[in-house]
Amino acid sequence: AQRVTQPEKLLSVFKGAPVELKCNYSYSGSPELFWYVQYSRQRLQLLLRHISRESIKGFTADLNKGETSFHLKKPFAQEEDSAMYYCALRSFQKLVFGTGTRLLVSP
Amino acid sequence: GAVVSQHPSRVICKSGTSVKIECRSLDFQATTMFWYRQFPKKSLMLMATSNEGSKATYEQGVEKDKFLINHASLTLSTLTVTSAHPEDSSFYICSFQGGFDNEQFFGPGTRLTVL
Numbered sequence: 286a287q288r289v290t291q292p293e294k295l296l297s298v299f300k301g302a303p304v305e306l307k308c309n310y311s312y313s314g315s316p317e318l319f320w321y322v323q324y325s326r327q328r329l330q331l332l333l334r335h336i337s338r339e340s341i342k343g344f345t346a347d348l349n350k351g352e353t354s355f356h357l358k359k360p361f362a363q364e365e366d367s368a369m370y371y372c373a374l375r376s377f378q379k380l381v382f383g384t385g386t387r388l389l390v391s392p
Numbered sequence: 393g394a395v396v397s398q399h400p401s402r403v404i405c406k407s408g409t410s411v412k413i414e415c416r417s418l419d420f421q422a423t424t425m426f427w428y429r430q431f432p433k434k435s436l437m438l439m440a441t442s443n444e445g446s447k448a449t450y451e452q453g454v455e456k457d458k459f460l461i462n463h464a465s466l467t468l469s470t471l472t473v474t475s476a477h478p479e480d481s482s483f484y485i486c487s488f489q490g491g492f493d494n495e496q497f498f499g500p501g502t503r504l505t506v507l
Binding site for chain 2: 329330336371382384
Protein backbone atom coordinates (compact mmCIF):
# COMPACT_ATOMS: atom_id res chain seq x y z
CA ALA A 286 0.00 0.00 0.00
CA GLN A 287 1.10 3.55 -0.64
CA ARG A 288 2.14 5.48 2.40
CA VAL A 289 3.89 8.76 3.09
CA THR A 290 5.58 9.36 6.41
CA GLN A 291 6.65 12.69 7.81
CA PRO A 292 8.20 11.91 11.19
CA GLU A 293 8.36 15.46 12.50
CA LYS A 294 5.18 17.29 13.48
CA LEU A 295 7.05 20.47 14.27
CA LEU A 296 10.40 21.81 13.19
CA SER A 297 11.55 25.01 14.81
CA VAL A 298 14.64 26.84 13.56
CA PHE A 299 16.13 30.30 13.65
CA LYS A 300 16.26 32.56 10.64
CA GLY A 301 19.28 31.78 8.48
CA ALA A 302 19.61 28.20 9.72
CA PRO A 303 19.44 25.25 7.32
CA VAL A 304 16.18 23.34 7.13
CA GLU A 305 15.45 19.74 6.25
CA LEU A 306 11.91 18.40 6.38
CA LYS A 307 11.89 14.65 6.19
CA CYS A 308 9.64 12.54 4.02
CA ASN A 309 9.73 8.81 3.46
CA TYR A 310 7.41 6.85 1.24
CA SER A 311 6.25 3.36 0.57
CA TYR A 312 5.26 2.56 -3.00
CA SER A 313 5.61 -0.48 -5.18
CA GLY A 314 5.99 1.29 -8.50
CA SER A 315 7.88 4.32 -9.75
CA PRO A 316 6.71 7.17 -7.53
CA GLU A 317 5.69 10.69 -8.36
CA LEU A 318 6.42 12.83 -5.35
CA PHE A 319 5.43 16.35 -4.42
CA TRP A 320 5.79 18.89 -1.67
CA TYR A 321 2.80 21.08 -0.87
CA VAL A 322 2.80 24.11 1.40
CA GLN A 323 0.02 25.77 3.34
CA TYR A 324 0.71 29.21 4.70
CA SER A 325 -1.38 30.54 7.57
CA ARG A 326 -5.02 30.97 6.54
CA GLN A 327 -4.25 30.11 2.92
CA ARG A 328 -5.05 27.14 0.74
CA LEU A 329 -2.79 24.24 0.00
CA GLN A 330 -0.50 24.92 -2.93
CA LEU A 331 2.13 23.01 -4.82
CA LEU A 332 5.69 23.87 -3.84
CA LEU A 333 7.65 21.52 -6.01
CA ARG A 334 7.59 18.14 -7.70
CA HIS A 335 10.44 15.69 -8.01
CA ILE A 336 10.09 15.22 -11.74
CA SER A 337 10.95 18.82 -12.55
CA ARG A 338 14.00 18.94 -10.27
CA GLU A 339 13.42 22.62 -9.69
CA SER A 340 14.19 24.97 -6.85
CA ILE A 341 11.28 27.01 -5.61
CA LYS A 342 11.74 29.78 -3.02
CA GLY A 343 15.16 28.30 -2.32
CA PHE A 344 13.74 24.86 -1.52
CA THR A 345 14.95 21.69 -3.21
CA ALA A 346 14.07 18.05 -2.81
CA ASP A 347 15.85 15.04 -4.21
CA LEU A 348 14.22 11.69 -4.70
CA ASN A 349 16.34 8.92 -3.18
CA LYS A 350 14.88 5.63 -4.32
CA GLY A 351 17.35 3.60 -2.32
CA GLU A 352 16.27 5.22 0.92
CA THR A 353 12.70 5.83 -0.32
CA SER A 354 13.01 9.42 0.76
CA PHE A 355 12.12 12.83 -0.63
CA HIS A 356 13.41 15.27 1.96
CA LEU A 357 12.82 18.99 1.50
CA LYS A 358 15.80 21.24 2.08
CA LYS A 359 16.66 24.89 2.23
CA PRO A 360 20.10 26.18 3.16
CA PHE A 361 18.98 29.41 4.86
CA ALA A 362 15.47 29.55 6.33
CA GLN A 363 13.46 32.78 6.24
CA GLU A 364 10.65 33.85 8.55
CA GLU A 365 8.22 33.79 5.62
CA ASP A 366 8.92 30.08 5.22
CA SER A 367 6.90 29.40 8.36
CA ALA A 368 4.05 27.19 7.21
CA MET A 369 2.67 23.69 7.14
CA TYR A 370 4.47 21.42 4.67
CA TYR A 371 2.97 18.23 3.26
CA CYS A 372 4.79 15.56 1.31
CA ALA A 373 2.58 13.69 -1.14
CA LEU A 374 2.80 10.74 -3.48
CA ARG A 375 0.71 10.45 -6.62
CA SER A 376 -0.65 7.08 -7.64
CA PHE A 377 -3.17 6.71 -10.48
CA GLN A 378 -3.89 10.45 -10.30
CA LYS A 379 -4.69 10.27 -6.59
CA LEU A 380 -2.59 12.06 -4.03
CA VAL A 381 -1.59 10.37 -0.79
CA PHE A 382 -0.47 12.90 1.79
CA GLY A 383 1.80 12.66 4.77
CA THR A 384 0.65 14.06 8.09
CA GLY A 385 2.55 17.29 7.56
CA THR A 386 5.34 19.14 9.33
CA ARG A 387 4.89 22.59 10.73
CA LEU A 388 7.97 24.70 10.12
CA LEU A 389 8.45 27.62 12.45
CA VAL A 390 11.23 30.05 11.63
CA SER A 391 12.01 32.45 14.43
CA PRO A 392 13.85 35.77 14.03
CA GLY B 393 -2.08 28.78 -10.70
CA ALA B 394 -5.77 28.18 -11.19
CA VAL B 395 -8.30 29.55 -8.72
CA VAL B 396 -10.74 27.29 -6.93
CA SER B 397 -13.39 28.60 -4.59
CA GLN B 398 -15.50 26.88 -1.97
CA HIS B 399 -18.74 27.99 -0.44
CA PRO B 400 -19.48 28.29 2.38
CA SER B 401 -16.15 28.70 4.11
CA ARG B 402 -17.70 27.78 7.43
CA VAL B 403 -20.99 26.17 8.36
CA ILE B 404 -22.60 25.09 11.60
CA CYS B 405 -25.60 22.82 11.49
CA LYS B 406 -27.75 20.69 13.74
CA SER B 407 -27.40 16.96 13.89
CA GLY B 408 -29.65 15.25 11.34
CA THR B 409 -29.67 18.04 8.81
CA SER B 410 -27.98 18.04 5.40
CA VAL B 411 -25.29 20.45 4.29
CA LYS B 412 -24.20 21.26 0.76
CA ILE B 413 -20.70 22.48 -0.04
CA GLU B 414 -19.93 24.01 -3.43
CA CYS B 415 -16.60 23.87 -5.18
CA ARG B 416 -16.00 26.04 -8.24
CA SER B 417 -13.13 26.38 -10.61
CA LEU B 418 -13.03 30.04 -11.57
CA ASP B 419 -10.64 30.16 -14.48
CA PHE B 420 -10.30 26.73 -16.04
CA GLN B 421 -12.32 23.65 -16.86
CA ALA B 422 -11.52 20.24 -15.48
CA THR B 423 -13.05 16.85 -15.97
CA THR B 424 -11.60 15.40 -12.76
CA MET B 425 -11.87 16.70 -9.27
CA PHE B 426 -11.34 15.39 -5.76
CA TRP B 427 -12.88 15.80 -2.32
CA TYR B 428 -10.74 15.51 0.78
CA ARG B 429 -11.38 15.54 4.48
CA GLN B 430 -8.97 16.80 7.10
CA PHE B 431 -9.26 16.25 10.83
CA PRO B 432 -7.46 18.57 13.24
CA LYS B 433 -3.70 18.04 13.19
CA LYS B 434 -4.16 15.21 10.69
CA SER B 435 -3.41 14.80 7.03
CA LEU B 436 -5.76 15.22 4.10
CA MET B 437 -7.63 12.03 3.39
CA LEU B 438 -9.10 11.49 -0.07
CA MET B 439 -12.82 10.84 0.09
CA ALA B 440 -13.73 10.50 -3.56
CA THR B 441 -12.72 11.15 -7.14
CA SER B 442 -15.27 12.66 -9.46
CA ASN B 443 -15.36 12.90 -13.23
CA GLU B 444 -17.78 15.29 -14.87
CA GLY B 445 -20.89 13.55 -16.06
CA SER B 446 -20.27 10.26 -14.28
CA LYS B 447 -20.64 8.85 -10.81
CA ALA B 448 -18.01 9.54 -8.22
CA THR B 449 -15.58 6.86 -7.10
CA TYR B 450 -15.40 6.67 -3.33
CA GLU B 451 -12.45 5.57 -1.26
CA GLN B 452 -12.75 2.61 1.03
CA GLY B 453 -14.62 3.44 4.19
CA VAL B 454 -16.39 6.49 2.78
CA GLU B 455 -20.17 6.11 2.68
CA LYS B 456 -21.41 7.16 -0.74
CA ASP B 457 -24.99 7.54 0.49
CA LYS B 458 -23.85 9.90 3.20
CA PHE B 459 -21.48 12.01 1.16
CA LEU B 460 -23.26 12.77 -2.09
CA ILE B 461 -21.10 14.20 -4.84
CA ASN B 462 -22.51 15.90 -7.90
CA HIS B 463 -20.05 16.95 -10.56
CA ALA B 464 -22.53 19.01 -12.54
CA SER B 465 -20.16 20.73 -14.96
CA LEU B 466 -16.50 21.21 -15.77
CA THR B 467 -16.35 24.07 -13.25
CA LEU B 468 -18.71 23.02 -10.48
CA SER B 469 -18.92 20.16 -8.02
CA THR B 470 -20.95 19.83 -4.85
CA LEU B 471 -20.59 17.67 -1.78
CA THR B 472 -23.70 17.10 0.30
CA VAL B 473 -23.29 15.69 3.77
CA THR B 474 -26.61 14.02 4.47
CA SER B 475 -28.06 13.49 7.94
CA ALA B 476 -25.00 15.04 9.48
CA HIS B 477 -23.69 13.85 12.84
CA PRO B 478 -21.12 15.41 15.15
CA GLU B 479 -18.49 12.96 13.95
CA ASP B 480 -18.85 14.46 10.46
CA SER B 481 -17.43 17.70 11.81
CA SER B 482 -14.28 18.29 9.84
CA PHE B 483 -12.52 20.42 7.26
CA TYR B 484 -13.57 19.54 3.72
CA ILE B 485 -11.32 20.49 0.82
CA CYS B 486 -11.90 20.12 -2.90
CA SER B 487 -9.43 20.18 -5.76
CA PHE B 488 -9.65 20.36 -9.52
CA GLN B 489 -7.15 18.58 -11.71
CA GLY B 490 -5.75 20.32 -14.75
CA GLY B 491 -2.72 21.67 -16.54
CA PHE B 492 -0.04 19.92 -18.49
CA ASP B 493 1.02 17.79 -15.55
CA ASN B 494 -2.48 17.10 -14.17
CA GLU B 495 -1.71 19.29 -11.21
CA GLN B 496 -4.33 19.57 -8.49
CA PHE B 497 -5.54 23.05 -7.56
CA PHE B 498 -7.08 23.22 -4.13
CA GLY B 499 -9.97 25.17 -2.73
CA PRO B 500 -9.62 27.03 0.56
CA GLY B 501 -11.70 24.48 2.43
CA THR B 502 -15.00 24.44 4.32
CA ARG B 503 -15.14 23.92 8.04
CA LEU B 504 -18.23 21.95 9.02
CA THR B 505 -19.36 21.83 12.63
CA VAL B 506 -22.28 19.59 13.49
CA LEU B 507 -23.90 20.26 16.85
